[in-house]
Amino acid sequence: MPRAKKKKPAKKKPERSSAVQRIAVRVRARLHGEERGGFVCPFCRTELSWESVKTSEIEVTIYVREKIYYCPSCRAFLGVSSWHTEG
Numbered sequence: 001m002p003r004a005k006k007k008k009p010a011k012k013k014p015e016r017s018s019a020v021q022r023i024a025v026r027v028r029a030r031l032h033g034e035e036r037g038g039f040v041c042p043f044c045r046t047e048l049s050w051e052s053v054k055t056s057e058i059e060v061t062i063y064v065r066e067k068i069y070y071c072p073s074c075r076a077f078l079g080v081s082s083w084h085t086e087g
């Protein structure tokens with residue numbers, strides 16, 4: 001009896017705008033200490049640096065916190081990082 005090989009279709013992740021994706025990668029790089037210097041806001045083209053970019057910290061649960069990065073000029077969402085806190 002011949003075995004029918006069935007290939008499962010690869011699930012595609014929902015696509016985000018490439019600009020946000022690009023910044024998100026840089027946020028990650030920054031967190032790992034690989035990224036230095038400034039960049040340009042993909043939405044309003046304001047020159048930003050990690051020193052000028054605005055952040056907002058949110059307590060998601062008692063153990064999980066999220067830091068949201070956003071443009072100080074147009075308040076566009078640039079990226080987010082989350083981490084666990086040990087109580």
Ligand SMILES: [Zn+2]
Binds near residue numbers: 042071073
């Ligand atoms: Zn902006």
